[in-house]
Amino acid sequence: MNMKRFAKSGSWMSGRSARLLGCTALVVLQPFAVLAQDSAASTDGGTVLDRITIRGSGGGDDDSRSIVAGQTTGAGKMPTAILDTPASVSVITAKEIQQRNASTIEEVLRYTAGVSTDFYGSDDRFDYFKIRGFDAYTYRDGLVIGRPFGGIREEAYAYERVEVLKGASSTAFGVSDPGGSVNYVSKKPKSERFGEAYVTGGSHSRAETGIDFGDNITEDDTLSYRLTGKLRKSDAEYDYSRDDERFFMGGLTWRPSDATSLTFIYDHLHKDGVPGGGGHPIGTDFDRSRFFGEPDYNYRGTNRNSFSVMLDHDFGTGLTLGSTARYSKTNSDFGYAYIASTPTNGSTIANRSFFGNDSAVESFVMDAHLQYDASFDTIDSRTLVGIEYNRTRIDNRAFFGAAPGINWLNPVYTGRPASVPLYQSQKTDQDTKAIYAQQDLTFSDKLIASVSLRNDWLDTEQTNRLSGVRAQGDVSELTSRFGVTYRWTEEFATYASYAQSVVPSSLTVEPxxxxxxxxxxxxxxxxxxxxxxxxxxxxxxxxxTRTDPVTNLQSAIGEVRVRGVDLEAKAEIDENWSLTAAYSYLSSEIVENGTQGNEGNELAFVPHHTASLWATYALPGDGRRGDMTFSVGGRYSSSYYFNDANTLSTDGHIVFDAAVTYDLAENTSLEVNVSNVFDEKHLDYGGFGADFYNPGRTIMATLRQTW
Structure with a gap:
């Protein structure tokens, strides 16, 4: 491991001019704050690396004060400099989240290369995003959460940073699609006093307040706490909507010595919302506010409680132990009346359907790993071995049935149905066990070779409560990852990598x-x-998995391919200018479909081009007025298809955002954020019975006090 990279000064020269705004590809790396202890020599002639005490959620990064990050665990369990990681990694810090006033994960990720968001428009049931054309599995503190589609919408204020690893990554955290994965890093106590409180008001009758503060309980930094909370009472942009939330998180960190840290975190998330207005009839151009669902039936509720424990211990001989465990229990319900089809015979009566879902999920997931760092002559070695266990229990019921039609020229609502037919009631028990290993070797501070292996064993049992049929499935999958980085200078590196991913499809089909x-x-x-x-x-x-047209059974007969280019930047050019920039080109192809003859077509929801730029200029105060910052952003997406048959598509579009901050007094600021400044309107999703527009313009004002 290159210790020189961890010892750089925290100050940077600021002699570059603003012309660097024109540079193409970027991501920022700040130096790391580390504290070295005495080293010890091993008996076999190798040298044990110095003990390093890392502060902060990003391994020395201060995510609350900078939009740039220096380290990541998104590519594995070992904190690694982004420059030395043989993969594309993007980190969105707490400051960037605040700067853009991002309150949903879709908003957090929308300025990230290779990531597409909001492709279901005003359908707000889940977090919708893809990485390099594929759905992305999500993790929290390195422990699996699951697919965003079908899950709950995460609270962005809970996280110090969001790490995006592009590409196959099953060796890092387990099951995942090949496009990439997202790791949420929880806010944890710090060994210092800090805090903020804010109130926000704005579009859609939004009223919100939040706190995030902490301090040392003991004078010697042995015990620290952190409290984070948020209350929101709000509507959404459509009639009869609701977007209320209560969130609380408390953390306690105990440091009995410089070598040991133990953290407990409890968080509670309660959401009460309406998942959407039911869509708009195809070919119409109503205001986004028009509601074609049922006011008494469209609802989305979430209640989740989680307990997390994180342990780190340095044995002082180059050997460290890391372990994280989380227990969570989630109850959610969902009801949706929506436009199922738009007539083409001149009628203005749209057909509708009811869809509902109730689920209860209880999970316990635990990871433990040992890391050994050593140096032998000109070779630095980092070795990691670990185990993981995940036990998940899911009770799920789904409802579906016809709903009364609605006249879109004169909507008359019929009220909540007495009942909606139950079509699925299923219990799923899944136990997952895994072992993994990673070996990194650095030769002469130049060449870094990384090898990762992981084997997952998934035992699943599903019980159909309607038929009484019980099915079982066992999967054992080995995945690998190989990467090489060559650091030509202290500033420039190139890399190459090969990685595998695996996702179970069903009990009877290959992964x-x-x-x-x-x-x-x-x-x-x-x-x-x-x-x-x-x-x-x-x-x-x-x-x-596709339905075989010959046997009419589910079979593993599909194949798709995506090739592309990602360029990205995060930069704090000087004390005045900072920016985030991204561009991606994707070319997708259905190589083998097996059912509908779509071979040669493009994947749905995969645009060829996406680009974004967020630039911030800070204007220092002159005594009569406080400091001011001005930010502007733009997000572009080329057209993409809604279906694999490539018969329905949206047009290309660009959306602009902006923000202004004014320091009213020391540690007190007024922030105004505008999303979709020009209220640009386009279809994010459509053609299947109804159309769904992109989110419209929102204006938010926030008064923030920090200490």
Whole structure:
């Protein structure tokens, strides 16, 4: 491991001019704050690396004060400099989340290369995003949550950072699709006093208040706490909507010595909302506020309680132990009346359907790993071995039935139905066990070779409560990842990698497997904190489950391919200018479909081009007025298809955002954020009975006090 990289000064020269705004690919890497202890020599002639005490959620990064990040665990369990990671990694810090006033995960990710969001428009049931054309599995503190589609909408204020690993990553955290994965990093106590409180008001009758503060309980930093909370009372942009939330998180960290840290976190999330207005009739152009669902039936409720424990211990001989465990219990319900089809015979009566779902999920997941760091002559070694266990119990009921039609020219609501037919009632028990290993070798501070292996055993039992039929399935899958980074100078590195992914499809079908080849370059100038990155990749997913037209059974007969380029930047050019920029090109192809003859077509919801830029200028105060910051952003997406048959599509579009902050007094600021400044309107999703528009313009004002 290159210890020089961890010892750089925290100050940066600011001699670069604003012309650097024109540079293409970027991500910022700040130096790391570390504290070295005495080293010890091993008996076999190798040298044990110095003990390093890492502060902060990002391994030394201060995510609350900078939009840039230096380290990540998104590519594995070992904190690693982004420059030295043989993969594309994006980190969205707490400051960037606040700067853009991002309150949903879709909003957090919308300025990230390779990520597409909001492709279901005003349908707000879940977090909708894809990475490199595929659904992305999500994790929290390295422990699996699952697919966003069908899950709950996460609270962005709970997280210090959001790490996006692009490409296959099953060796890091387990099951995942080949496009990439997202790791949420929880806010934890710090060994210092800090805090903020805010109130927000704005569009859609939004009223919100939040707190996030902490301090040491003991004078010697042995015990620290953190409290984070948020209350919101709000509507959404459509009639009869609701977007209320209560969130609370408390953390306690105990540091009995410099070598040991134990953290407990409890969080409670309660949401009471309306998942959407039911869509708009195809071909119409009503205001976004028009509601074609049922006011008494459209609802979405979430109640989740989670307990997390995190332990880190340094044995002082190059050997460290890390372990994280989480227990969570989630209850959610959902009811949706929506437009199922738009007539084409001149009638203005749209057909509707009722759909509902009740679920209870209880899970316990635990990870424990040992890491050994050593140095032998010109070779630095990092070795990681670990185990993981996940036990999940799911009770799920689904309802579906016809709903009365609605005249879109004169809507008359019929009220909540007495009942909706139950069509599925299922209990799922899943036990997952895994072992994994990673070996990193650095030769002469230049060449870094990384090898990862992981084997997952998934035992699943499903019980159909309606028929009484019980089915079982056992899956054992080995995945690998190989990467090489060559650091030509302290500022410039190139890398190449190969990685595999695996996702179970059903109890009776082989898992869906993916693999990706990627090469890239990263440039980290020493003159100011920035990291410029570019990546080219080729990924394939096969064994995709389709219904075999011959046997009429589910079979692993599908295959798709995505090739592309990602360019990204996060930079704090000087004390006045900062920016985030991203561009992606994706070319997707259905290689084998097996059912509908779509071979050669493009994947749905995969645009060829996406680009974004968020730039911030800070204007210092002059005594008569306080400091001011001005931010503008733009998000572009080319057209994409709604279906694999490539018969329905949306047009390309660009959306602009803006923000202004004014310091009213020391530690007191007024922030105004505008999303979709020009209220640009387009279809994010449509053609299947109804159309769904993109979110409209919202204006929010926030008064924030920090200490």
């Amino acid at each position: 869906e497997r993916g693999e990706q080849y990627e090469v890239g370059v990263k440039y980290q100038p020493l003159a100011f904190p920035a990291l410029f990155t570019a990546a080219v990749y080729d990924l394939t997913k096969n064994n995709i």
